Amino acid sequence: MGFFLETLFGGLMAGMLYALVALGFVLIFKASGVFNFAQGAMVLFAALAMARFSEWLPQWLGFESRFLANVLAIVLAVVVMIGVAWLIERLALRQLVGQEPIALLMATLGITYFIDGAGQLIFGSATYKIDVGMPKDPMILFEDVFQGGLLLSKEDLYAALVSALLVASLSLFFQKTATGRALRAVADDHQAAQSIGIPLSRIWVIVWSIGGIVALVAGIIWGSKLGVQFSISLVALKALPVVILGGLTSVPGAIVGGLIIGSGEKLSEIYLGPFLGGGIENWFAYVLALGFLLVRPQGLFGDKIIDRV
């Protein structure tokens, strides 16, 4: 039982990270109808920027403080991600207005490759560390309930806490601010929003910037856990089934989907893996999403409207 719970918690924590990446997908899809394949590349890019800036800034400016370096690096990384968002809007999206979704999807594939290449060219392609002071030591809970207690990593708990905070602040932003309302208006109907004077191009920059910032948070958490390297960008491939499962337009869906897929793949690896030869973690999420697509194409919480043939 204790082992089961440990696996479950481990899966939920991993799922939280998938959910963070998936959140980027959902936000951008909601407000611009673009399925942003580049989210994984943006996570890599943001994490690389953060890792390298926190290393470079103390050298450039000549200070020692770790804390200051991290804060400055995060600020700089946010600025860089906003710049990236602006460039993407300028150079790609603006030119592709009104194209079919497939063309847009393929364009984001191109953007993925470009950002991957550019990120590693600028920031280097080795493995880098991010140290934002997340506690590394595990903790043991419920020692008297289970034999040996439950081994949980504090890092995972902090990560989950940060993600929850991020989601909460994003929902506040969407619900309470004028910009948030404008974003939701654009999400509902591009043309109507434009005709009441909401500037589409600015909205896109904002949305992609938020996508970039979410990517940065995911990158920092992921990077401080496992180091920043190319494999981070593959997380996006895990986040795809998460969005499908949760529904393309639903923020809670991304979270719930992430948790389901994270825990599901860890549990299935442990309990089904031995029968199937192991390594099923890689496709479990996809097969789950595929099965789900056939039964309920809009996902758990997605909008009912879906084009079906």
Place this chain on the structure above:
Amino acid sequence: MLYRENGQFKQSYHADLQIFPVLQDRVAIQLLLVLAFVAVPFVASDYAFRAILIPFLILSLAAMGLNILVGYCGQISLGTGAFMAIGAYAAYNLQVRIDGMPLLVALIGGGLCATVFGVLFGIPSLRIRGLYLAVATLAAQFFTDWFTNRVPWVTNNSSSGSVSVRELSLFGMAVETPAQKYLLCLSIVVVFGLLCKNLVRGAIGRQWMAIRDMDVAAAVIGIRPVYAKLSAFAVSSFVVGVAGALWGFVHLGSWEPAAFSIDRSFQLLFMVIIGGLGSISGAFFGAAFIVLLPLLLNYVPHWLGLPLSTATASHLEHMIFGALIVFFLIVEPHGLARLWLTAREKLRLWPFPH
């Protein structure tokens, strides 16, 4: 000047409907084929065969298959690598398990297995489309990666997970030297190119294009979406499967599952986009581009005296691919093939612009 069709009158439907209605095109293609079949085997070096010509031919074939699905039928697929893998492993198993299996039959058998697999994963396309379908094909990709890695039966219980092919022979003749392998690939590509071109020109090709352009309208005018989509998946994965089998048998000789990873899928999709969505010649342009660009990136800086490290070159390659894809999607969604077509139109009218 030379490229002008004055005086070439078509006096029958047959003449009007041929693939290359302009005499100069016909001559040029025949010359090209003669060159490729007769001159190249004598001229090209072994390195050129191994590193450029054979990969180019096989990838063109795969891109042609993918183009049928994505370019003609509008069903996006990110799982091409998986279909290639199925073709390769099926052909391998046919060859290993059945004694005296002719090479051609093994290749075709690989293609047929890929067809079954393709139709199976094409079934979701009847209910979903666009990015949802992309996820379904990604599922095919990851499942196949796992399947070929973890199921020992597929690799004939090889301990390292890699498989290698016995010596190839065709109708009793050994296919050993790079030139012979090249000729084998070339013949297959020419045959398949002709078949595909005729398929997309015919009734079924028009059905695919109707489905791509507007599936609801296509259904209204009496095209059965189920039939059209599944046939596109079937034909496409057959061609891709044969290409996969060739890639494994002829190009690699021995391979491991990583040869057909998701990178290969993306690479093929890029070939189709850069070469030209919805054109058979586009597959060749795209494949040529993707095979040559890395080589250029390696050689040009060397000639200029600016040695690039391998890592930098590969990052640059990524950036160039990415930028080009966005560029082509914006400026010329029909890719290099359309540029070539435009150039030809211009030549036809030259020196008068209209």
